[in-house]
Amino acid sequence: MCYNLQAALMEELRYAIHRGDIHHAEQLQRQLDELELKKKPIYFTSGFSHPKILVFTNEEPMKPQLFTWGLIPAWAKDFSTANVLRKKTLNARVETMFDLPSFKSSAKSKRCLVYVDAFYEYHTVAKKKYPFRIAMKDGEPMAMAGLWTEWTDKNTGEVIQSFAIVTTEANDLMAKIHNLPAASDTPRMPLILAKEKQDEWLIDLKSDADKEHIMSLAKPYAAEEMSAYTVPQLIGKNGVGNAPEATKEFVYEELEF
Incomplete structure (x- = not known):
């Protein structure tokens, strides 16, 4: 998965309604107002800048919260260590999340949507990278599986809530786009959950059967229900950055895809 994400923050109320939280709409609106997210859409951002994104956790599934992308394990000794770690914890592989020190505690008890x-993901041809925007074909939002945690800086007392996006094996569409994965690896994609599976990701783990059920959700999302198209260069000298243009289709005449 590419470490880039588009999230229209002001759409979160619509997302909550999409999940069926209709009776909580007014409460959600107040919470969004408190987070001061009015008129601050994110069209494109890089995970390495550790942006704050709204998530819904297993502890408060009806409440949108602003967490930092890049999970800081609770055992990180200081901010310098935390800052190094979170550059490596933007994503968590679903196959190993219950085993790796950075993720296993969150996998057991702190999951989020x-x-x-x-x-966004890049397709590479002759060393040139072409950015693709991947979304749902029906225009609905997608819910990615995540892990979260809470870390306290012992020097300042600051509490940082952070998260990682869980990844799984790529479907056919994503495997075609993500054509140059890391050496000895296979193409990956975010673990996207269908509406009827989202609450299941947030269940309390009380037995091995519960853990097995969580793992059973780790399937590539159906490629035929997703859409993808190339967009302008996002970063670099000519990159459009966090602007509406980042969401617009851009045709590269030399690219055959």
């Missing part, structure tokens, strides 16, 4: 309109 990250709602986004789309995400």
Whole structure:
């Protein structure tokens, strides 16, 4: 998965309604207002900048909360260590999340849903990278599986809530786009959960059967229900950055895809 994400933050109320939280709409609106997210959409952002994104956690599934992308394990000794770690914990592989020190505690008891309109991935041809915007074909938001945690800086007392996006094996569409994964690896994609599976990701783990059920959700999302198209260069000298243009289709005449 590419470490880039598009999330229209002001759409989070619509996402909550999409999940069926209709009776909580007024409460959600107040919470959004308190977070001061009015008129601050994110069209494109890089995970390495550790942006704050709204998530819904297993502890408060009806409440949108603003967490930092890049999970800081609770055992990180200081901010310098935390800052190094979170550059490596933007994503968590579903196959190993219950085993790795950075993720296993969160996998057991701190799971979340990250709602986004789309995400970005690069396709490489002759060393040139072409950015793709991937979204749902029906225009609905996608819910990505996530892990979260809470870390306290012992020097300042600051509490940082952070998260990682869980990934799984790529479907056919994503495997075609993500054509140059890391050496000895296979193409990946975010673990996207269908509406009827989202609450299941947030269940309390009380037995091995519960853990097995969580793992059973780790399937590539159906490629035929997703859409993808190329967009302008996002970063670099000519990159459009966090602007509406980042969401617009851009045709590269030399690219055959």
